[in-house]
Amino acid sequence: MKEKNRIKLKKGLQGLPEYSPPDKVWSEINEQLDIQQNDAPLHKAIAELPAYDPPSTLWDSIEAELPNGKVRQLNPTRANYSKWLVAASIAMLMGAGFWFMNGNGFSSKEIVSFSYDTQAAFEGEREEDNADEMIAMVVGEVQQVQHQWEAPETVALKSSLDKIRSSIKEFKVAGEKLGMNQSMHKQLTDMYNKRNKIVRALAAKI
Amino acid sequence: MKKQFQLLLGFALLLPLGAFAQKTVEVVTKSIQKSMPFEIGSEIIIDGQKADVYMSTWDKNRIAVYLDIVASHPDKAQAEADLENMDYELEKKGAKIYIKNFVKDGVEKTASQMEAKYTIILPASCPVNLSNVFGSAQVRDLSNALVVDAAYCTLKLTNLRGRIDINTSFGDIEGHDIVGQVSINSSWTDMKLSQAGGDWKMNSSQGVIKIDASSSFANFDITADQSEIYIEKPAVGLFNYEFISSLSEVNLPQELQFQQRTISQNVQEIKLVSPSAKGSFRIKNDYGKIVVFPLGN
Structure with missing residues (x-):
């Protein structure tokens, strides 16, 4: 169906004033x-x-x-x-x-506040009392096997053992200074396990 | 005798785990919050001590910092007193923003358990330099540059791009979706990597590195000693392999036709070249282990 006033309508539409919104x-x-x-x-x-x-x-x-x-x-x-x-x-x-x-009005001023809470605390594991003794025994036993003692792999293991034992000491000192939290206990356990793995590798040389 | 000795040792050094006994502590927290404008050339430098750092990004041109310094002790008064022993600095010098927490000079020991917790929200393009000891860090969504120097610290890194330099000892790294120029120097650090891309240069001593090769199409150049390296789920034909193994155990899947050559008495070269390779593993390992897992496992 065709619009009868099509031309008039078209003209009318064309004649409408144009409006441009402001830039902002x-x-x-x-x-x-x-x-x-x-x-x-x-x-x-x-x-x-x-x-x-x-x-x-x-x-x-x-x-x-x-x-x-x-x-x-x-x-x-x-x-x-x-x-x-x-x-x-x-x-x-x-x-x-x-x-x-929302971060829009983030204060550029330093704001300091205090809060209080009560939480469950964790007491960590205790190292075996005889660990040092056992390690010394293993090292002593390996030393008896001359060809193993001087082998490059054993040298590398001894060096790693010394390093991790001194790191464990350093870690414990920090723990005593600032207190051991659960995550530090976990890290210390990991360190003990890594140390023990080296000791076992050394023991395998006996 | 040897077996008896090992057995004895196995029992003695098996696991130094003890029960975690529970008691209650009073937790006193000092919270500091501040935001600063991010400008071109801004860099954020964090120096944490026993800190848990959480870092993420937003689309605002500001850097927002929340820092909680926490003291925990069964006696509230003691916790309050110890809270004063850990101090902080939060300042802007030129374009650089320095944040640190530290134990005050002269404090030998605190009765309370002390820790700091950082939450930092910043634009993705802001370079970050993070140092931390005895804590943890979670960093995500950065796109420019990240430098991490960590000791006794676990790192969780997600969706990072750009230049990444990590130095770490005695910590764990969990990295997911990291693409860029990556350099990692680590000792006694275990790593788990997935969706890695770009060029990775790694030096590892006494670590365990696990790479999910089903999603990681990077060029890995790894020099290691006394480390275990596991290449998990390698896609067929998408990697070149070049291993130099010195007194290391090497386990390879039978499906891949590796070429093995003895260089000297204890040194082996193992290679596999694929024309369609999208990534590569160049690994040199002494006294350790290299394992390429069976395909698809």
């Missing part, structure tokens, strides 16, 4: 979208805030406990003002929190 319009829209996006978690969190209704008997109980049994009527304007002030403060604090978390 897209960047402003983007900024607005960013603000909305950044504020979205705030609005969501506010919407999710729990609402608590006091028990219905609460006000009666309060009134009964007052000396003359009367509740002083607050000036309605002042009461509303206080309520709005508290609400505004909470909203501002939450807004600042989200703003900060």
Whole structure:
């Protein structure tokens, strides 16, 4: 079906005034979208805030406990003002929190705060009391086997053993200075295992 | 006699594990937070002591730093007092940003268990220089340059690009999706690498290196002593292999036709060249082990 006023319509459309948006319009829209996006978690969190209704008997109980049994009527304007002030403060604090978390308002100022907690502590493993004695015994036994003692592989193993034993000592000193946490206990256990692997490789030369 | 001795030793040095007894400690934390603008030429230099460092990126031109200094002790007052013994610096000198935590001069020992926890969020292109002892570091998504100097420290590195230089002793490295010019000097360090790319130059002493070759198409140039190197799940025809093994155990899959040549009494050369290779393993290992796992395992 053909539009009867096609030519008039076309002319009319062609005659419509052209409009170019100002240069900044897209960047402003983007900024607005960013603000909305950044504020979205705030609005969501506010919407999710729990609402608590006091028990219905609460006000009666309060009134009964007052000396003359009367509740002083607050000036309605002042009461509303206080309520709005508290609400505004909470909203501002939450807004600042989200703003900060989003990284937009990251404080360039150094902020220092303290916090306290109670946690389970771990006591680490104890090294076998006779480890040094056993290592000395193995080294002594290898030394008896002259051709093994001077073999390049044994020399490399002895050098590694010396290194890891001195590293274990260094590690323990640091542990005593700053305290051993769970991760350090794990590292120390790994070091013991690596040391023991070398001792076993040396023992295999006997 | 020998067997008896080894048996005795096996029992004596088997595992120095003990039960982890639990008790409660008071944990006092001093938290510091600051952000700085990221400029062209900015570099972040971290010097941690017993620190757990977590580093990630965002698309903002700022570097945000959270630092927690933590003291744990059964007595809260003692923990509070010890917290003063560990100090920090967080400052910008020119384009460089320095962050460090340290035990104050003159402090011989703390009664509390001390540690520092860093969370640093920065632009991906910001170069990072990280030193740490007795702790851990998790670094992800950097695209420019990373230098790590670590001792007694576990490293978890994910999605890194660019130039990466790592020096480490007594630590573990878990690396995933690292592509670039990578240099690793390590001793007593175990490594697990997957999705590696680019050129890797590694020096390893007394370490265990495991490379997932099903996803890693890099050129590995590894010089090692007393180390174990495992090439896991190598894709068929996609790698060139060149091993020089000196008194090392070498296990190769039968499916691949390696060429073996004895260079001297204890030195072997093992080669395999594939025309379609996308990566290579050049390995020299003394007194260690090289294992190429069966294909697809």
